[in-house]
Amino acid sequence: MHQKVVETEAAIQAAFIALLQTKAFEKISVSDITKLAHINRGTFYLHYVDKYALLDHYENHLIDQIQDYFTNDFEGTMTYQSVKENGVYTYPVVQKTVGFIHQEFALWQVLLGLNGDPRFELKLKRIMKQAISNGLDRVKGDISVTRCIPEDYAWELIISGMFTIIKTWLREDDPQNPEAIADIMMKTRFLSPYDLLGIKD
Amino acid sequence: MHQKVVETEAAIQAAFIALLQTKAFEKISVSDITKLAHINRGTFYLHYVDKYALLDHYENHLIDQIQDYFTNDFEGTMTYQSVKENGVYTYPVVQKTVGFIHQEFALWQVLLGLNGDPRFELKLKRIMKQAISNGLDRVKGDISVTRCIPEDYAWELIISGMFTIIKTWLREDDPQNPEAIADIMMKTRFLSPYDLLGIKD
């Protein structure tokens, strides 16, 4: 691949991320991007058909990483791993997933942030649910989601709990390190809202 | 107020909600709205300065209802009320809040839906946190959010748990009745993710 292409696409990505930190995706024009990236507007269209293709490109880039890991390297992911210094075990899946996000933090930040794409979050949630379903089937045989509340409500609560942790992480001014987040995810598995509030009823 | 104004604004609202069911807010043009509402494009601008003012108007309408209730009628809201047929008690706050939403279901549906406004959800979350904080202070004196995970993560988890229930409700093809939702909200106070999955570790 031509080196110039790499440069240009990097400039576009940097400009795109910078703009998404300040305004909503739909309010960003191709002109905005190319001005900030110091390239000609026409050049943009040599790389992407429109700004939606740009968004898709980044989203798929991130999704593919996770998707690949979930479908290929899934053996042993739900078993406990080495003891951490604070005495908490961590699943490899959790560690890996948090690691993926940490690797491209700025991109995850804007795509899951206030100016991001709600549909991206939805896609990810579906993937997560599938992965957890599969993981549970493999490790323990007889899991049945509680009948105490409707099953789809239970699933939504579980998945969006994990997303809440990730999104809180991404919104922090001075973000925690990945290990701390993995730790939080492992701990919250056992915490109900009342536990979180510190209420002992 | 002129009757014609009421008609026109009702037509605008109906068109706006209908459009938000099919495409993202930012992709909706004033022309779209006025065409669907069978009014002249110029007429729209006699009522709202732009489509953002329209969005604000509806959001504030909903927020004010809840805000008013939280700040004025808050006495006794966190005490248990009459026993329901299935043996579950419900807080009046929960009942009232779910009731508010049920009253203008279609509007809540689109504003908190996939094509809605993430900032609206954020505003509501802040209000909810404030209300819960106040409520806890009043009813029980010595609540301290768990130190097991960082406090802001705990709060985010609690609040977005409640929002998850509401949003799941709003997305259902054949939505549950309000009582069922209030019931779910009361029950999930005690349920951790592992409880929800039916795992007994």
Added chain:
DNA sequence: TTTTAAAATGAACACGCTGTTGATTACGAG
């Protein structure tokens, strides 16, 4: 180094949506 193919530029185009204007018509409350 020179050649050559790919990549980026700059200017122009029609199109669609915006928000505003001013003149005109429709209509409902009194």
Added chain:
DNA sequence: CTCGTAATCAACAGCGTGTTCATTTTAAAA
């Protein structure tokens, strides 16, 4: 019935879009 408010219609400049074509720049191959 009448008067004032509300809605309509046509026109306006401004801006972003996506596409074009000729031109210039640039990196890699000869």
